[in-house]
Amino acid sequence: MRRPSPRLLLACVLFILLALAPILTIFVGNDYPLIVLTRVLILAMAAVSLDLILGYGGMVSLGHAAFLGLGAYAVGIMTTEGVTSGLVQWPLAILLTALVALVIGALSLRTRGVYFILVTLAFAQMIYFVSVGLDAYGGEDGLVVPTRSRFSVLDLSDRTSFYFLCLVLLFAAIAFVAHLARTRFGLVLRGAAMNERRMRALGFPVYRYRLAAFVIAGALCGLAGILLANHSEFVSPSIMNWGRSADLIIMVVLGGIGSAVGPLLGAMVFMLAEETLSHLTTYWQLIFGPLILIFVRFARSGLIGLFPERSGDG
Amino acid sequence: MTRLLEVEGVHAAYGPSEVLFGISLHIEEGEVITLLGRNGMGKTTTVRTILGLMRCSAGGVRWQGGPxxxxxxxxxxxxxxxxxxxxxxxxxxxxxxxxxxxAGRDRESSSAWNLERVLDFFPRLAERLDNGGAQLSGGEQQMLAIGRALMTNPSLLILDEATEGLAPIVREEIWRRLHQLKQTGLTILIIDKELDELCALADRHYVIEKGEIVWSGDSAALQADAGVQATYLAV
Incomplete structure (x- = not known):
């Protein structure tokens, strides 16, 4: 029998630690660590979804936060309008993000490289300004979400239950993306990132595969948005300003592109840095920026690169 | 014999500069044919046009009778x-x-190429299954490229400079494998420079010069025609 790979071990250890984290709140005496960690899990899920197109598919989208915003706004607006059942809210919100991803993807995937980056950014900015213009739903000031989504079996307003829900969903998302990467679909996506023409000459309509990946990634990020609205009980355009899209890219690159666990690692380190450095100074990016530069110089395959995929490698 | 591929008067251009001026050739099922000629004469462009990787501005390509x-x-x-x-x-x-x-197609058949059969055919790949593609030697990469094409269970295998830049011993192995493939009845179109090997393997040859077919014939005719070899193939 083969020894489990260091990367698989890392994933197991991470999830066990995260599952034990609520105990921490007992010692600290308040919910603050749990609130921060829940946010980490949610943004990690958004980063995992971005990794599917960026890391595996080689599509650098600078508009991914738009799907986070769409999922969050869908929940916020439905709650405001009196639709509070999660069984209605969640599927509708995911369907909406998937449809928008289909439209954005269908148009932007006709471009390549830097044009793709700019087109995805442009679409995300359009959605951002639509949310700013939603005067009925708070406009620029944002919208308070009065109640969390209602499920008969689960009370989302209980912080610990909500934390575990996010953890389970994140685990499922990572397992799903890791599995997808190994299917024929994933192989076509990964191979085409290196040589698109070659993949077409093998008989694969690359555009359709990429579009499917873009829609899956958008829908998954929409789910993260749903969780974020429930977590903050507040949605505002700042959820999806373009800096957030850049943050997600940093998380993916920091953790290691093209590995399903990497973005979780990246999100944890990113948020930890934000938490600790912003206590030191308001201009915490001034410290974080150079750190990233140094990091990218010396660990090009990201944090996950420190944990080989196969036992015996490196 | 049935006609697998027919290329009729194909023209193609890179931007404003034309490179193919009415290429015509055909391949019967089970045949091995070659495209010969110096570099830059249009061999690869011909193949790319057949495969739809390049636009043909005039003429047509027929596959099993259909355009x-x-x-x-x-x-x-x-x-x-x-x-x-x-x-x-x-x-x-x-x-x-x-x-x-x-590359694998989900066509189920006992004679079909699948992972096991490709690994039997190229045992060196079996030893390196979990290696990344970039970690292979040039010869192994070539075997992988051929294996990947076989996984699609093609009716026509097109090889462009399959032995270029490889060590002599690896080249020999590739040629041996190509003979084996021919014996299975596979139709092959091959571009290469090793004339002796090509004459031993192929049934017919086309010589391309400046985007036109200037000579065609079988191996015996090619070997007998010192003029063609000197005019179009000598470096």
């Missing part, structure tokens, strides 16, 4: 044209196993 000229390359590939491009072009970020599996 396929200017169809998207992924559709042409699905019809049964397997391509081993010049410079190998394997996927460096996929493992050997993944490089092969991605």
């Amino acid at each position: 396929i000229g200017n169809r998207p390359s992924h559709i042409v590939a699905r019809l049964g044209l397997g391509y081993v491009p010049e410079g190998r072009r394997i996927f460096p970020n996929l493992s050997v196993r993944e490089n092969l599996l991605v």
Whole structure:
């Protein structure tokens, strides 16, 4: 029998630690660590979804936060309008993000490289300004979400239950993306990132595969948005300003592109840095920026690169 | 014999500069044919035009009787044209196993090429299944590129400079494998420079010069015609 790979071990250890984290709140005496960690899990899920197109598919989208915003706004607006059942809210919100991803993807995937980056950014900015213009739903000031989504079996307003829900969903998302990467679909996506023409000459309509990946990634990020609205009980355009899209890219690159666990690692380190450095100074990016530069110089395959995929490698 | 591929008066151009001026050739099922000629004469362009990787501005390509000229390359590939491009072009970020599996068609048949059969055919690949494509030697990459094309179970295998830049001993192995493939009845179109090997393997040859077919004939005729060899093939 083969020894489990260091990367698989890392994933197991991470999830066990995260599952034990609520105990921490007992010692600290308040919910603050749990609130921060829940946010980490949610943004990690958004980063995992971005990794599917960026890391595996080689599509650098600078508009991914738009799907986070769409999922969050869908929940916020439905709650405001009196639709509070999660069984209605969640599927509708995911369907909406998937449809928008289909439209954005269908148009932007006709471009390549830097044009793709700019087109995805442009679409995300359009959605951002639509949310700013939603005067009925708070406009620029944002919208308070009065109640969390209602499920008969689960009370989302209980912080610990909500934390575990996010953890389970994140685990499922990572397992799903890791599995997808190994299917024929994933192989076509990964191979085409290196040589698109070659993949077409093998008989694969690359555009359709990429579009499917873009829609899956958008829908998954929409789910993260749903969780974020429930977590903050507040949605505002700042959820999806373009800096957030850049943050997600940093998380993916920091953790290691093209590995399903990497973005979780990246999100944890990113948020930890934000938490600790912003206590030191308001201009915490001034410290974080150079750190990233140094990091990218010396660990090009990201944090996950420190944990080989196969036992015996490196 | 049935006619598998027919190219009729194909013209093609890179932007404003034309490179093919009415190429015509045909391949019968089970045949091995070659495209010969010096560098830059249009051999690779001819193949790329057949595969839909390049637009043909005039003329037509027929596959098993039906027109396929200017169809998207992924559709042409699905019809049964397997391509081993010049410079190998394997996927460096996929493992050997993944490089092969991605190309596999789900056609079930005992004679069909699948992972096991490709690994039997190229045992060296079996030893390197979990290696990344970029970690292979040039010869292994070439075997992988051929194996990947076989995984699509092509009716026509097109090889562009399959032995270029390889060590003599590896080249020998590749040629041996190509003879074996011919014996299975596979139709092959091959571009290469090793005339002796090509004459031993192929049934017929086409010589391309400046985008036109200037000579065609069988191996015996080619070997007998010192003039063709001196005029069009000598470096």
